[in-house]
Each structure stands twice: as structure tokens, then as C-alpha cells.
Amino acid sequence: TCPLVWDTGASFGLTPFRGDFIDYTERSITINDIARSNQVVGVGTTLHKFKHNGSYIFIPCLSYHLPTANIRLFSPQTYHTIYGGHSTINGDRVEQYIDHLRVKVPIDNLGSNVPMIHGCHVSPQEMKDHGPHIRSALPKSQPVQCPEGTVTMALEAWCQHATGPTVDACC
Numbered sequence: 001t002c003p004l005v006w007d008t009g010a011s012f013g014l015t016p017f018r019g020d021f022i023d024y025t026e027r028s029i030t031i032n033d034i035a036r037s038n039q040v041v042g043v044g045t046t047l048h049k050f051k052h053n054g055s056y057i058f059i060p061c062l063s064y065h066l067p068t069a070n071i072r073l074f075s076p077q078t079y080h081t082i083y084g085g086h087s088t089i090n091g092d093r094v095e096q097y098i099d100h101l102r103v104k105v106p107i108d109n110l111g112s113n114v115p116m117i118h119g120c121h122v123s124p125q126e127m128k129d130h131g132p133h134i135r136s137a138l139p140k141s142q143p144v145q146c147p148e149g150t151v152t153m154a155l156e157a158w159c160q161h162a163t164g165p166t167v168d169a170c171c
Contacts, residue, residue: 046072
């Protein structure tokens, strides 16, 4: 299965799977990595499953949908900006503090040397059960007209932050 990497350098989360989203809006956004440009096809709130004290908790993230990706990324700074809490990095793990919970994410010291979670995929039934209770990470605002459709003012501002000074890629 596709693991989830805890990426402190990621501006937003990322997933190749449309099914990871509890809400979604189609957007055409070009993002660059070290080697090439990539075409994002949408953005929304993803839901990820974390094991905590023998049971599962479900944590959202504002994420890009990039079908060509081969990994999921979780952006802790985006999570904490939207939902609060904080994270700390230790030698063998990352700890995310959410309200009264401390979620531990192991660092793969023998392999990739990054915090990584396997088995984070949320099943369709779990998505149906938990998704409606999760606050959306998408901004809400009044709709405005763009050349190719309607977008919210808040989403337009978010797209400007994500893509630079123009919103052409978001409209």
C-alpha cells in the first residue's frame, strides 16, 4: 500500500487517490519538485488513519490531488495552522499533540530516514462513518466569477498563496 510520509517541508498534503478526500474541488495547479513540474487536478480535505493506544484516530489535512504521485504526504504545519496543536521531532519519532492526545509517528532510521506511516488508508466505510464529523480544511467564502467558472474569494486567496501572484491555475 501507499505509505504516508510526515513531510515538514511540504506546504500542503498530497495524495494520488481521489478516495482519500472527504471534500474536494477540481483545480488545475502546477507544482514543482526538484526534478520536474507536476499537474495537480484538485484540492480538498484528506483523511488519514493513525494508530493511538491500540485504536485508530482520524486526522484531516488540506491536500493536493496529484494522480501521478507514488506516495502520500502529510503537512504538519498545514494541519496545525488549520486545526491547532503542535508537533515535536525526536531522534526516532515525531509526536503530534492534538488536544489531549499524543500521536507518535516512527522515523524509519534504517530505510528512508523520514517519519512514515503504513496502513493509513481510510476505507470507504471508515470515510462514511468519520468523514461527516471532520471539519473541512477548505476555506469558505462568498463565490466570485473567474474566467472558467466560480471560485470562492477565500479559495482564490489560498490559490494565490499556493501558486504565486496569479490565480489563473485555480480558476
